[in-house]
Amino acid sequence: MIIQAPVKNRAIDRETVGTRHVERTGTVADTGSFSRPYPSAAEPAVIQVGDLRKSFRSGFLKRRIRGIEGVSFSVAKGSVFALLGHNGAGKTTTINCILDLVHPDGGDVKIMGMDYRDPASRARVGYLPERPYFFDHLTGRELLQFYARLLNISKEKRAARIDEVLGMVGMTSFAGRRLNKFSKGMLQRIGLAQAILGDPDLLILDEPMSGLDPIGRREVRELLLDLKRAGKTIILSSHIVPDVEIIADTVGILKDGCMAVVRDLNEMNPGFSYTGDLALSGARPDWLPSDHTVMVDGKVRVNVGSVGKLRNLLNDCHRESIPLVSLETHRSCLEELFMEINRDSAVKTEVAR
Amino acid sequence: MTGNILTLAASTFLETVRDRIFYLVAVFGFIMLASTAILSPLTVGAQAKIMADVGLASMVVFGLLVVVFVGSSMVRKELDKGTIVTILSKPVGRREYLIGKFLGLNLTLVSMLAVMGLVFLLMLFLAPGSFSLRFLGAFYLTFLELTLINAVVVLFSTSVSPVLAAVFTLGVFAVGHLSQSIRDFGQLQSSVFQRQMSELVYYLTPNLEVFNLRGAVVHGAAVSGQHLFMATVYCVAWTVLRLVIAGSIFSRKELRG
Known part of the structure; x- marks a missing residue:
């Protein structure tokens, strides 16, 4: 494929x-x-x-x-x-x-x-x-x-x-x-x-x-x-x-x-992935991605892998008046994939040092 | 195929020319002039013979130097520097490459011998009564001898380092001039082993004395057409055999891009 x-x-x-x-x-x-x-x-x-x-x-x-x-x-x-x-x-x-x-x-x-x-x-x-x-x-x-x-x-x-x-x-x-x-x-x-x-x-x-x-x-x-x-x-x-x-x-x-x-x-997904922190005041909405993380300060961290998904997230937040307190841009999916594949090599190199 | 070989040969020739290999010809000319000036007073009545002797020997020595020292590093240099990989990434076979390099060096050799031959004949021309076209036969035999040595150095250069290739080739040159004597000496021995070894040396090394009629030519003998023909066949047979073996070794060689 x-x-x-x-x-x-x-x-x-x-x-x-x-x-x-x-x-x-x-x-x-x-x-x-x-x-x-x-x-x-x-x-x-x-x-x-x-x-x-x-x-x-x-x-x-x-x-x-x-x-x-x-x-x-x-x-x-x-x-x-x-x-x-x-x-x-x-x-x-x-x-x-x-x-x-x-x-x-x-x-x-x-x-x-x-x-x-x-x-x-x-x-x-x-x-x-x-x-x-x-x-x-x-x-x-x-x-x-x-x-x-x-x-x-x-x-x-x-x-x-x-x-x-x-x-x-x-x-x-x-x-x-x-x-x-x-x-x-x-x-x-x-x-x-x-x-x-x-x-x-x-x-x-x-x-x-x-x-x-x-x-x-x-x-x-x-x-x-x-x-x-x-x-x-x-x-x-x-x-x-x-x-x-x-x-x-x-x-x-x-x-x-x-x-x-x-x-x-x-x-x-070419380009970049994103991490957004949402300040939730009430119950967690059902559209939140399943892999979200609840932070110690009560904020919810959400990872999205594309601009399209980010757009959807922003729309959902806007519709339900949930503040997006921070947004972080991450490296591209290919780089991420490359790093994941080579993680073992990187660990070996680190150990060798 | 022929086009690629000629292109590679021309490139090799140009490389040797730009490496100022022809400076050796100037040294040859100087030796010829010096031999005339220095030896003349010592050789009453035999000035032309001495000059011809020194001249023909110098041609062999300088030709040998070029073939051995350029040939031994010719392929290795390209392997080490990596110039070979872009050539072989084109539709060029490895045997074509090797033959091209061999022919390129032979072209350099022919050019050098031609220029040295002209200088030699000019010097003889200036010495009254010593000029003769019989020297052309000696030139041709020298060319055949060095062509064969060129094939030997190409064979060694595909398998060992330049230094070893040069040493081995010089060894073949020395033994090649002695192979008949080694064989004759071996036949006089009582030991079977010694006789067999001398036979082995004789058959494994070319008999370069076939090409060495320089002494006879200096003393007025002409080289017969039959001898020239047989020497040509002998040279071609040895050269082709060496290049086939070299091609086979080189085809298996691993190159790094």
């Missing part, structure tokens, strides 16, 4: 109630869990990842360390899928497996119906690594010419396309400069330029905003939204929740190498 994001932009239905429930153990279970790994036949998946597993050998005794375990997801044409997870959760390993940079222990990946091990499957894929580094003896334009040749862009179209992508990433005026004179942010931009150079159908971006200043982040975000509007399919990894919320249609949260949950952001 949740695995495939629709092509349309996310509609902000603030009345929708999420399907997530939190178990007593503190883990998050998705009620519409990952029962259907691939999209329906009506909307073909650009990429299908099934039960991907990868472990690494480490240390003197070459002990096996889990990289990822049973990662499955698929991304429909034109949608943006975000891999969200803390550092070391397995985002980059998943991407490396998809691109055949590391060899998975098991599982399967199909890119536009082709086996991921076939180099031809990457003909319509653009990739930006987490720490982009390129031949520093080349200028920005020479680097893009090199990639354009690898992408078989014809000589006639090459120059125009390079100018176009340089403009898109705001690097036109630096195109003649050698890459060893580039800052980290400039490398990130030129990396993005090489990723979109071949006008790919699928973009795989590993931490595309890292290393960018706030203005650069905003520009890249806008660029990604433009690409999304142009119908590109995007997989991006990040641990920055607000960026993911703005760009992605679907989010897969990785924890310790496993896909903890895959969620369609259309079906979550």
Whole structure:
């Protein structure tokens, strides 16, 4: 139910109630869990990842360390899928497996119906690594010419396309400069330029905003939204929740190498949740949410998960002349979900300290 | 496929050029001039032979230095810096990548040998009576020898560190020039083990003496067409074998994006 994001932009239905429930153990279970790994036949998946597993050998005794375990997801044409997870959760390993940079222990990946091990499957894929580094003896334009040749862009179209992508990433005026004179942010931009150079159908971006200043982040975000509007399919990894919320249609949260949950952001309550304190003088009205808390000073604390529910609460309070003495805004549902999933990791980190 | 290989080869060539590798050619020219100036008074009547000897030996030494020290770090540098991941995320096969790098370095080698050869012939031309086109055969055999060494260094660079790759390659170069002698020496031993070991060394290392007719050429002998043909076949066979093994190792390598 949740695995495939629709092509349309996310509609902000603030009345929708999420399907997530939190178990007593503190883990998050998705009620519409990952029962259907691939999209329906009506909307073909650009990429299908099934039960991907990868472990690494480490240390003197070459002990096996889990990289990822049973990662499955698929991304429909034109949608943006975000891999969200803390550092070391397995985002980059998943991407490396998809691109055949590391060899998975098991599982399967199909890119536009082709086996991921076939180099031809990457003909319509653009990739930006987490720490982009390129031949520093080349200028920005020479680097893009090199990639354009690898992408078989014809000589006639090459120059125009390079100018176009340089403009898109705001690097036109630096195109003649050698890459060893580039800052980290400039490398990130030129990396993005090489990723979109071949006008790919699928973009795989590993931490595309890292290393960018706030203005650069905003520009890249806008660029990604433009690409999304142009119908590109995007997989991006990040641990920055607000960026993911703005760009992605679907989010897969990785924890310790496993896909903890895959969620369609259309079906979550985007934005923020709210806590209101009501000063009740008489009996508690029946419209109060069941999870309300009675405070020591007699006030009643109510949690609402969306603007729509907040509006209803305000209407009810107004109708029955119940004063709302305070209103607190909380972080987004996605961030909350992310924090809940990673609570155990956070506790472990705290204990380790 | 061919397009990708050529693109990668051109890029590798450009990288070596911008790394100022051709400064070595200037050093070569200086050695040629110095050998003329310094050795002339000591070698009455044999000035041209000494010059040709020093010149041809310098070509091998400088060519070897470039192949070993550029080749040993060529792939590793890209693995360490991560430039390789964006290349292999394009529709480029790993074997294509490796062949492209090999050809790029060979292009550098050809260019260096060509320039050094021209300097060499120019110096001989200026020394009366010593210029001869038979040296072209020696140039070609040197090129074949270093091409084979290039394939060896590419093979080592896919599996061990640059330092070890350089040491192993220099070892193959040394043993390659001695392999026939090692085999002959082994056959004289009474121990079966020693005989078998010398045979093993002979078959595991290329016989680089096939390409070493420099002494004969300096003393006026010409390289026959048949020898050039057989040396070419020998070089191609060893090179292809080494690249196939290197490609197989490199295909299994784990890269980090």
